[in-house]
Amino acid sequence: MRSLSSEPDRVDLKSEQSVPKMVWYLNPYLHIGLNVILTAVANILFKVGSDQTPGGSLLGFASFGSVAVCLGIGCMIAALFAWLHALRFVPLIIAFSLAAATQVIIPLGCWVFLGEQISLVRWSGIFIVTLGVIIIARPLARLEERL
């Protein structure tokens, strides 16, 4: 795998150096966070909206009449823009791995806002995903501090 990447150091250096020069609200890692939160909010809105509309229609098209579902679609579009901005500077595999935080935020959001139960196995999964995201995020955080 390593032999395939002929010039990774140069690419990495470029992406890492261009981050701290920006104003804070353009920070790509902030936008990955925005993407995670907007995706979670959208999914919870989809759940709320589709619960309010009658089922049975093909692919749930009836749900498009719901305000919550339309707001959710707006959140998904905003999430896409945040994601594209982040990809300008962050390698895809790092952005994709950090975005696994949605696996944590969505269950927690369902627990807090929808009152859904979380099983012990799922709690352990939430903990393990958080651990994995921290493993990947820590060297990035240290880098940001240093520069």
Added chain:
Amino acid sequence: MTLFFFTLLLISNSSAIAGQVCFKRAMGHPDVVGWHQAAWIGAGLVGGAIGFFFWLALLPHFPLSKIFPIEAIDRPMMALAASVFLREKLTPRLLVGIAVITVGAVLVAGT
């Protein structure tokens, strides 16, 4: 889950991942601008949509608690795609993080 449905899941994941690779191609290079950039973003959206429709085709056949955990293989698949198609560097630390996230994602989805 039969081989047929597993293949459908692989196609769904691969399309979504191909879409992400297109997004990265659109944004990750300063020379890719204008229509060129819009075309890559469009290709990314098409990839995501194809992945989504394969996913929808899969859904009626299985309970969510069975397919969601298997879907977590998109994490190692993405690592492979980013390494092969985008030449991104996979450090040992990153690989460990991805492995941990994959295990966690299986547990979150499976119950």
